[in-house]
Amino acid sequence: MTIPPAQRAAVIDLGSNTARLVLYYFRAGHSYHLEDEIRAVVRLREGLTASGLSSKAEERAFSVLQLFKDYCSAVGPEVIIPVATSAIREAANGAAFVKKVREEFGFDLRVLTGEQEAFYSCLGALNSVPCRDGLVMDTGGGSVQLGRLVDGRFESGQALELGALTLKERFVRSDPIKKREIKDIQNEIDRRLEKFSGWETAGRRLVGLGGTTRNLAKIQAKRQAFPLDHMNGFVLRRTSVGKIIRTLRRLPVQERGKLPGLSRDRADIILPGALVVQAVMDRLGVDELTLSAYGIREGLFLEHFWSDSPTKGPLELREFSLLNAARFYRYQEKHAHHVRHLCRRLFDQLAPLHGCGPDHRLLLDAASLLHDIGSAVSYNDHHKHSRMLIVSHGLPGFSPRETAVIALLAFYHRKGDPGIREFRSLLRPEDEAVVRHLAALLRLAECLERGRSGHVKDIRLSWSDSELTVTLIADTEPTVEIWDARQLASELLGQVYGRPVVFKSAKS
């Protein structure tokens, strides 16, 4: 496949509270990353009347759109995807506003329906967490979108007027919020949720995204000393949501703002939002939700990214996710893929000794593709940087636990005695042994691909109780590879697999 040309896409999202421009750098169907983001508060609903947006709100919107226009002229994105949501959709003068925007700024604003908002939230979720069936909840400031996924596709969805800001403005008069007000909010939530038609078929899996959900997850992450910065795939339990709500109810807004993990500017709206999350979990009868870091804007971009691609649709999410990270950090493609090939050969033949299954094989695959990406930071200590990049970048489709295992394998690909370090709280008891078994294989494969030349074509393994024999298949004698493997890999391999290692070679 030839590599598609580099392009930039700007998604302009004129939300009720905030206007955002996010810029992606991408090669259609091949790779993408977020390159820039501009955010400005526009408060379009402020002063909204029966006749529509107030002239002040329009002015705010126009000056931000002028900035976005200047930005686009300067940066020159090939693709511009401008959308507006509920404020414009519901304003009586929305159509006139859209026309003015087209004339003055040249942006062809697409006004999304509630169902379309739900669709793009679902598309975001599908591209960030593994989910084929279930409910996707996007907790926004103005409204909450619920979308149903069936067999990996969007089935239907709705926007409900349950945004955190909306509820706060309608019901909250006291600080701390009074019992009576909470009750009113809960009644309103129940009344609105009733109108969602998808409960029966929603399945029992919940994916959450949007400001409120993300903030609840961050508060909980602080409480449990979650060791990753990147929150994609974080599992938030219903019991945790309950506990956070109990804390929030006691605190005045001033104190809430100091809660570790909570953004200060959400202190006033977090509680109504949290009540919505709780109600949806109750209603669906789930004990946990999985956080998606992607939402509407990612969905809008990815629709373009995939539809414009030679493959006309997403690869398997995890496979793509690894390639996308590897490409962003400019991995050495041939070397990485050959190391993966050698790792697979080692893994499959040694199955009776390590007892790991296909899920672990995929983690080894991932680490073999990404083990050197730390060179994008600096060649020196690149194993440390690889770990850091895997954790910072995040790997859509992989859980935090899986991401941690991949980061550890990359960290230990050169040296060190593999342990589970700062990730202990994320891992399962058996993962320590898994990390040791897989790290030993990756380190060996790396030694055998020292010359970046694919010299060692294959590996054959055999063992007795007293010896593990590694036979390297190569056209010419792999002297240095054996030498290197003896110095750097055989001690760990022998330790982990419980017998001394002997290297041999054979002609291919």
Next chain:
Amino acid sequence: MTIPPAQRAAVIDLGSNTARLVLYYFRAGHSYHLEDEIRAVVRLREGLTASGLSSKAEERAFSVLQLFKDYCSAVGPEVIIPVATSAIREAANGAAFVKKVREEFGFDLRVLTGEQEAFYSCLGALNSVPCRDGLVMDTGGGSVQLGRLVDGRFESGQALELGALTLKERFVRSDPIKKREIKDIQNEIDRRLEKFSGWETAGRRLVGLGGTTRNLAKIQAKRQAFPLDHMNGFVLRRTSVGKIIRTLRRLPVQERGKLPGLSRDRADIILPGALVVQAVMDRLGVDELTLSAYGIREGLFLEHFWSDSPTKGPLELREFSLLNAARFYRYQEKHAHHVRHLCRRLFDQLAPLHGCGPDHRLLLDAASLLHDIGSAVSYNDHHKHSRMLIVSHGLPGFSPRETAVIALLAFYHRKGDPGIREFRSLLRPEDEAVVRHLAALLRLAECLERGRSGHVKDIRLSWSDSELTVTLIADTEPTVEIWDARQLASELLGQVYGRPVVFKSAKS
């Protein structure tokens, strides 16, 4: 200037103990970075006799050269720079060896003289630490090179047979090393140093590089909890060297290997090496040396990098160093340079209020070019990543203290209350105020270049005791920039410069 084409250069260094291939990715005179490194122990001096290299040593060398050849075929560097040093130079069959290498592997080995080794060490030093006059000491395993710099150029140099390995093999028989043996080593050092002809004109500045010096610096870095990973520019004091020697003398080799900062495989040779460093410092009468992270291999590469460049020679080291880092991390050139322009305008006009000098101006310059490079890790939290990258990558030509200030400024370019955090031990007392003053300027400049479009062309400042007026010069009203600056920059600016900030605009 058009950007020169991307190339790769492999420097092959067949040393007495170790053979190395280092691969650089570069655009001549524009940018470069280390991309890969292969190291293999060859011990060429083992079994060396009057008739020359032993056949075993030759075999070891040949199998490594075969690996290097395979590597070069696979990676295809446009430039190959193969050199050999003292072992081949001194071996009776050296010329025959060089001929065989040419015939069998196609590498045209250049056998460096002692003076040439000193020359390339000096070239490495000139490209990594600010030094125009003084002595460059390269402490190798086989020999020590001393080179004199005069007015930023190599003047003369010599290789002395004072390598750590050489001394250890000749004099060390006991563990811990006996007083008598130490005395013998010191006598030998004095005798050899006597032969160096450059003492009178060597100046009073010492730059150190090579394994022994680097390891002494690392030991001292651990002792003083030096907060950077990157050691370039580290200042090692003579008193510290003396203390480390006293510790090393007491310990058997087994215990020495556990000393924090010391590489285990140097435990047996570090003490003789340290005695050389001490003797050179004594002889030169200096209280400190500055560590250079670059040495012979960097010198060999950089000679090519510059001679092949359109400019035919190095730019000012610091300026180049910043551009090189910025380019490696794919900075947004126009945006960064415009932010630098605005920062300079702010800095110069506010000089009466901040009282900072040209050295500080250069640090602000640096931070304005590098503030966004963290996006190469991930756009999210890129301010944190920028700090980390500046520290990991290192900035040749800047001291550790300066690097820390630049990293802090980049860290605070978006938000946070500027402090000096983990870098306290590196900084001077006045640096805390400097960081606050400069961070406030960078943050303002960043807000004013929000649209990446150069919209705000210039800034005029005026102030009274009660007000600081910032007038933005632009073709059209910079509404959003002012809005943004009010929200994100004016609080810090007002605090640091001691009066509230007022924004105005004027037509350009």
